[in-house]
Every structure is written in C-alpha cells, then in structure tokens.
Amino acid sequence: MSPVSKRDPRLGGGGGGGPDGELHTVMRGLSLQAPMPTDTGPAEVCPVCKSSRYLNSSLRFLVNPECYHKMCESCVDRIFSHGPAQCPIPGCRRTLRKHRFREQTFEDIQVEREVDIRKKVQAVFNKREEEFEGLREYNDYLNDVEDITFNLVNNIDVEETGRRFEAYQKANEKEIEENAQLAQQEKVSFSAMQKAERQQARERRDAARREENDERREVEENKRDVLNRLASGADAETVAKEGQQVQLKKRMDRQAATERQRQLQAASDSRNGSSNFVVKGLKAKQKAEPEAPIDPFGGIRIASKYFTLQDHYVWEGIQDTQKDVKHIAGGYDVRDYTHRSLCAAFSGLGVFIADEMTERDRATQDSEAIGTVRADIGLKDSLMADPL
Amino acid sequence: MKFMIEDLPVLFPYPRVYPEQYAYMCDLKRTLDAGGHCVLEMPSGTGKTVSLLSLIVAYQQFYPEHRKLIYCSRTMSEIEKALAELQALMKYRADQLGEVEDFRGLGLTSRKNLCLHPSVKQEKSGSVVDSRCRSLTAGFVKEKKERGEDVDLCIYHDNLDLLEPHNLIPPGVWTLDGMLRYGEQQKQCPYFTARRMMPFCNVIIYSYHYLLDPKIAERVSKELSKDCIVVFDEAHNIDNVCIESLSIDLTEDSLRKAARGANNLERRITEMKETDADKLQNEYAKLVEGLREADQARDEGAFMSNPALPDDLLKEAVPGNIRRAEHFTAFLKRFIEYLKTRMKVLHVISETPPSFLQHLKELTFIEKKPLRFCAERLTSLVRTLELTNIEDYQPLQEVASFATLVATYDTGFLLILEPYESDTASVPNPILHFACLDAAIAIKPVFDRFSSVIITSGTISPLEMYPKMLGFEAVVQESYAMTLARRSFLPMIVTRGSDQSQISSGFQTRDDPQVVRNYGNLLIEFSKLTPDGMVVFFPSYLYMERVISAWQKMEILDQVWKSKLILVETPDSQETSLALETYRTACSNGRGAILLCVARGKVSEGIDFDHHYGRTVLCIGVPFQYTESRILKARLEFLRETYRIRENDFLSFDAMRHCAQCLGRVLRGKDDYGIMVMADKRFAKKRAQLPKWIGSALLEADANMSVDQAVATAKKFLKVMSKPFPARMQDGISTWSYEQLIQHQQKLEGLKVYDTDNGEANGNGRHIHGDQIMAEAQAAEDGMGIDDDMDAAMMDLEAGRAA
C-alpha cells in the first residue's frame, strides 16, 4: 500500500479530455477547509463522498480506465454494484462498469493513462529489431510507433491515428500473433534464468559459509589437539610446527577441492547457458544476387548450328576492304559482311513449309492460342533448332 | 644531488637521499622500462612525492619519448603540495643544468577554485559556478553575441581565443596560485587555460576524478595519449573512489525535482517550437542521420557526459522512440513516475539490473536500448534548448545517468531500495541505491589506455589485494621498510587492561563497563605521559559517542582534563576544523590537547599531526566497517563470487588499512617521533596486515601488552627520544650522501657481476631492484656503529622492556 504522505497534490492536468479541472478545485477547496498535518501535505479526499484518508486511513482509491476519475472503493461499490452506471463526477458522462475499476499504479494519472494506451499500442506494434535489415529502418519504425502513441496520448488527430492503427493491425495480424508468442517465450525463459541464477547464488553463499565454519572448527580442533599433545609431554616447538603444517595442508586441500568444484560448475553452466541463449540484433542483411550479364535475346542463341564464323576468309572481295584504313576507321568490320552472307546462304535450310501450313490452319481454329503458337514458331525459326 | 640509476641521470633536489627513496626510484624505473603497472608502498614522511617526481621528470627529459606524466592525488592541498615540489625540482634542475628546460607543469581543479570572474567566483557551490560559467561561455551564447544580441560573456574566456591555442601560458611549473595570479594579470581564465593546455603539458597534476569518474574523464582526459605515465598517489582508498564514481542514490525528493526538471524541459520545448522551431528540427534531423554533434567534444562546458565508460558507449544512432524532443521528455517522465512507484514499497528490495529492467518493461514499456541513450539524449536536448541554468537540472541529470548505467551493465551493480533510514525508524524515507560493487569497472579504461599506471601510498598493504580488486597485473609490487638511525616510533598492541581482562571494541563486549573503563585508564595514562598532542581514533561516531558518555559518568574525562584539553571531531566539517584549530593552538602553547576522532572521518584521511601536534596516536578498537550495511554486504558477496576474496579477509584488510592510515598520521618524517598504540585484543592476530614499515618496527614483545606494560615502555621510549639526536648520526644509515650512494651502487654492482659470473643473471639482472637496496640499507642499520651515549640509551630501553 502506498503511504499516506508525500503525495503531490497536483494530479497532472487535462487527462482524458480535461475533467481533471474540477478535481483540482474540489481538492483545493477541501484542503482549505480542513488543514492537514503540515508535513504530510494535503490528504486525499474522495471527490464523490468527500471522505478523506486523513480520517479513514484504510481508504482505497480506484480508477476506471474509461475516464480515469478517481473515487473511493465504497463509492464504487455503492454506485456500480447493480450494473453499469454513469460516472458520478460532474461533467463526465461515461458509462462505467465495476469490474474495470482498479487501483492506480502511478501517482501521475496522466502516466497511468499513457501506460494503458501504450499497452494497446505495444500489443499491435510489436515488431522486433531482428525483423529489420537496417538500424535506420528500425529507428524510423520506432519513431512512427512513438508518433502514434504520442498522438493517442495527447488526443491529437485521434481518428486519423486510430485508422492507421487499425489498418496496420489488419495487415499484420499473423506477425503480431507470432511476435507476441515470441515475447511470451522470452519472458518465461528470462524468469526461469533469473530463478536459476538466484538459486545458484544461494548455493554458493551457503557453500562459502560452510567452508568458513569448517575452517573455524578445524582451527579449534587443532588447538585442542596441540594442547592435548603438549599435555602428554611432547616438545612444544615441534608440536606447534606440526600443527601449523597440518592446518596448512588441510587448507590447501580444501582450496583445491573448491576450485575443482567451481570449474565443474563453470563447465556445466556454459553448457546450460548455450541452450537458452537468445540472439538479438538486426536481421542479417540479404545479399542481392550478383547481376547476370545482359542477355537481350532472352536466352535465345543466335549462333547458327550450320556454320561457324571464321575470322579470316581467303577471298579477294574482302581482302582489300579488310585493310582499308578508311573502312576500319569508320568502324566497318568485314566479319559483319561475311556473317550476313553466310546467314543468307544457309537460311531456309530448317524451314518446312508444309508443317507451317498445317500449324496455321490449326491456329485459326484455336484463336486464343494463336499468340503463343506464333511465338513458338518464331522461336523455332530463329533457333533453327528443328532437327532436319 | 645528481646520480645515475643505470643509464638514467637523476637530479634530486636535496643533498641527501634516503635509501628507501633510492630503492623506490629504482623500482619505478624498472616499471617504466617494462611498460607495466605497479603497486608501491612507501612509508609516510619519507619524501615519496619528490622521489616520484624527480625520477619521472628525469625519465621524460632523458629519453626521446618524452612520456607525459599524469599525477593524480585526492585533495586540493595534496595537489598544491605536489605542484610546489615540482616547482622546486624544476628550479633545481635549471640550476644544475645551467639552462631552463622547455617544460610545462600544470594543475587542474574545479572552476570553483580557479574562476576569476568577479561575480561568478563569489558563488559558494561548485555546481552553481559551473552553471553560471556555462551561461557566460557556451557556444550558443557566443553566437547570440555575434548576432548582436545583448548577452553577457566572460571576458576571461574570450581573451583566450586571442592567444595561440598551444601557448596560452608560458612554459614553467604553475601552482594554482601562480595560475590565478597570471590569469588576473593577463585577464585570461585559469581554468580553461589549464584545460586547453593539457595536451601540451609535460606534467599534469589533478584529482582522481578527472581520470576515474567517467562523467568527467570523458570530457577532460580524452586526448591524453597511451604512453602517458599515470600515478595515483595516496591510493589506499582508490577502490572506494572508483565505486563511488559510478554509484547513484535517488530519493523521493530528488525524483520530485527531476520530475520538475522534466516538466520544465517540456515547457521549454513548447516555447522553442513557437519561437525557434528550426533548432529542434535541426537536432532531430541530426539524430535521424545518427550524427554525433561534431562540436560535442569541443564543448568545454557541456552539461554532462555519458556516465558509462567509453568502451561501453554504443556508437549508434539514438533510438527512434526518443528522437523527438517531446517524445524524450515524455519518456523521462514515465521513467521517473515508475521510480516513484518503486519508492512506495515498504520493504527492502535488492535486485540486479536485468530484473529491474524486466519489471520496468512490463510496467511502462520502456525498453533497455533507449534507456541506455538517456544521458546522451539529455545532453543533446539541453544543448539544443540552450539552457543556462543547468544546476536546476542536476536531479534530472542524475536520473538520466542512472538510466544509462542500469541499462549498460548487467553485472557488477545492484539496486537496493531501503524504505527506512534505520531499522528503528517508522516513517518511511526511501532511498534507492544504485550501488557499484566492482571497483574494476571504473578503473579498467585507465589500465587499458595507459601503459604505465603507478599506484602508491604510505599504507597500501597487503599489496596483492589491489591488483585483485582492481583487475590488473602488476609488474612490480614493493613495500619498503623505513630505515632509521634510531627507533623513532614505537608501535604497540595493547590487548589487556591493567586488570588483565581483555579489551576489545567487538560487538559482544562493546558496552561492557569493564572494557570501557580499561580504555579509559589507557587514555588517562597516555594523556599523562604524552608531551603535547595526542590523537585518539574510534571505529565509528556511534561508538565514540557511547564511550565518551560512559567516560563522563565514570569521571574518567575529569582526570584527563587535568592534563589535556579534550576536543572532539563531529560529522560537521566546520565544527571539526574549529576543533582542529583549537587543538593546534593548545599543542603549541601549554600542556597540549587530545583530539577524539573517528577512523573513517575527515581527520584520519587528510590531516597531518607532525611533531608536537601528535606524539601519541591511540586506536581504540579495530575500525571495522559497519557490516550490517546492505551495500557492503552486497559488495562482500560480489568480491567473494568474482574475485575469490573472502568476506573476512576483505573486512580485515579494510579495517587495517584505515588503522594504518590513522597510525601514520603522527609520523610525518624521519626527524619526527611518536607512539602508536593499537588497543584491541584482535590486533594481535592482524599484525601481518600492517604495512611493512610499521610491522617491522613492531617488536614481538610489544605485540601483546597490558596497559601498564605499555605505559612503562612508552615512558622509556620518550626518555630516549628526549635526548638530542644530531643529524650526522643518521648519515649513511637513514640518509645517504652522494658518496655513500655511489658506494652502495658499487657494492650492488659487485654483487651483480658476481651473479653474472655464476651464470645466474636472468632478465632481472639488468635492473636494480629496490629490495636489494633495502636489504643493504637494513644491513647497515643493523650493524651501525652507534656512539656510546646512544648505545647506552638503547640498552636502557631494552633493559626497561625486559624488566
């Protein structure tokens, strides 16, 4: 329970559309009428029934996230027990239900409300850092979410923002669900880890205490031992020395043992640790595929299968041209000429007119497929790949 | 005098050197050559500072690297002392070398001590001075002025811009006073002169905080290069300084003020949106681009810097959800509200940062990452808003620092909420301690950054503890005994009262009237036999108060009153300084006085009781820390888990270092003498933890005495001390002239040659080891030829003890 004292009399202004103004005056009025103990500041007063905590220290105040008007528990019982009713605060016409009343977590009612809104926003905008490729994008996203929240909190463009909100929710239903589950998992594993850690710390503490006790007991025993032996008449110096050595040895042994224990522990820790390790951070950047060389013909080979073009042909007609500076300077390549000539010579070799005629007949019947068939023919033509 | 250590010529500004000083210098050189860190314990009053300075200055002037020296000390007066020593040394060097070296040595302290502005310097509080100075010197104020607006500037600061930036002050060593005088003459600000000249200095002397506190270090000590030689003097408490620099306490009041600060920021943002929206937009754009403000580093008066250490700073853009100014203030408000609700819990809570963050996230949807950027974001916002009255935002700054730290470190910190001030209090007054448990965190960057860090003090035993706690490896660890021509101080452990019952300030016997009476008798006896001043240390204020009131009832104080004036230290520093002043007056005139004080108080740390100001120091009880403190408990647990230091070992170590500090208060030089009494049966077992120089002077027979035995021994001792002791008798034993030094060097050289001949020379053979020198000196001390009368006196003393 929160203490009576040290509450800020101001409750922050204008939450949920400004009815807090009245609250202020009510409170101020009351604090004037009934001067409160100076060091505790003005006590809280129920704005409905005017009972104050100063008189009744067990008074509890509740708020309803509908309008965030504060009233005492008994007022809530009285007004809302028989089903939903209107908020009794003057000027507020909202209908409230009893089961939604709850205790206030934050002193500042504004923050109380803000956190409620955030809860809603967070439930929807729950993208995770690892879903973004760049920090910039992630930050921009955070910025947007914050803008939306801020608008909702401060009643700026509520409708527009609400629309954006819903649109996003609809569009990302599945991811939202997934991320919520992830978050839940994380939470569970975190608290499990915390618990395990606490447990371990406790064990270590106990071990240290045990060790200390053992040591103390041993020292005592040793002392008794030495005394006994002295009593039985042994040489004082040797007894003392022996005693010390025994003690030293025991201590060393114990230290070695704890060291071993610790190493084992550390080893098992690291093994356990790796299983519930959560990877955080940005999503790995997807590398773009290396760009393929440009292929203007879309994979069609244009080299002829009937001939291969040679660099040189021994033929008078082109010998001179090949060497003529004027032609070369103009960018003319004789190979273009020979290529064209060869093409002309071989063209028609793979064309079968009869086949084409029947194809065409079929095409006219199936007018829908005509385009594709044409394309096929064209393809065959230029490929000249049809077997002879 | 001038001598060589290996190949290094050292100019030492005195005609004689103590053997331990020489040994200390040899070990220092060894450390610097090896390029590592070291821990050195040098008895108090044996000229540690001057040895340190003369060796390091010689080192930096002789070798071509000219490594810079950063000398850190704790208090203003220590800084001034060191500056004065340095000045004397440089003057001596100039005389000897026949030329003035090109050398700059500067001290830096807060604006409050160095400000010259006629009205600003009147301010009482340091933070107000800082804030007002900022409002007169910040970049945006200057810009306004250039635009022709009517704003005040500090002329002392402006004048600096007219000078060459690397030559703001002529070469030489400048004491703080000297700087103030020069600044007044030239009308230039001493504070900024020192700050800006730091990269061009050979020696910088300043307080620990400028290096250890990340909030300051980031700003002040950023530009120092790796090969600087860093010295932490009086470093026996360095782990606590480290821890304090990263710990934060929050109260309801400070949270309220912080909330007010956040509201103010919000208001300023709204105002600025109306008048100068561009500025905010600019800032926002920069943050979006992830740009750190380029001039940020050069902003000398920055509001605050990041409390997390440089290594841990994310070099990322500020997260999107606190980029906008209004988003950020809302964020801060939410965080503060959350902290307020945590304060309402009425039982003690201690939790780790991760679990705090988890809870925070569940309740307020604040994530870890924006939290980490809080400090940085706030600095940026304050700069953008051009706020000048920054002292109003101090609590907010604290909250932001807390946010950054809690989100940065998962381990080594603990949050402890204590709702009540004490166990008996019924009105809650909650404090949220954010306690740093690991001293190594704050000092780690120092060890990482600088190749040679020297940790030294008069009482830093056991030496291994420090490397362990602070997480570093020391190449040299050395503790020096004190060479003395006669036994000039007498440590004793008193375990029993005159009635043979044991005395102890332990918990069980604390209020036992018999113990209190025995302590009282001890006080009465020593107040009778001590000439002049006597200082008494209690483990705590609480215990002191109880014992004093018990003594009052037992009429013990009345008897003490007959021989001495009684003065008491209080937590109030003004009252204490008044008491001190009276004490000194009483010691200088008349029968002397007794000062009752506390082992962890101000007196035990910084005040010297040399000569007649302190002839006896009496430690009543072992000054253990208050173990019920939750923070201490957490730290003990942390030390055990992380560094394998056992709780009892640490507590005992800590008690003994404070005890040694107290004991060392009365012996401030070789010509001084004094009695050191440790009165508690538990001291008998802790002998080994005393610094070597005290431990080796504590004879077996003096380690377990009753009150009357101690009184008899002390009387004998004082009788010896009252005989005149000519300085020449110290010659060759506790001081060396040049010839004697050479003689020793030759002797060692001979030994070394012998070693090499035997094929035993290893890497270490190259260097002179301090412990060899000390062994030599000790041998000389043992076999010293003492004059007859002296001999007789010593015999007398021995005989007296045997009886």
Ligand code: SF4
């Ligand atoms: S610039 Fe210097 S002199 Fe001027 S106000 Fe600041 S500290 Fe003082």
Ligand SMILES: [Zn+2]
């Ligand atoms: Zn009511």
Ligand SMILES: [Zn+2]
């Ligand atoms: Zn309402």
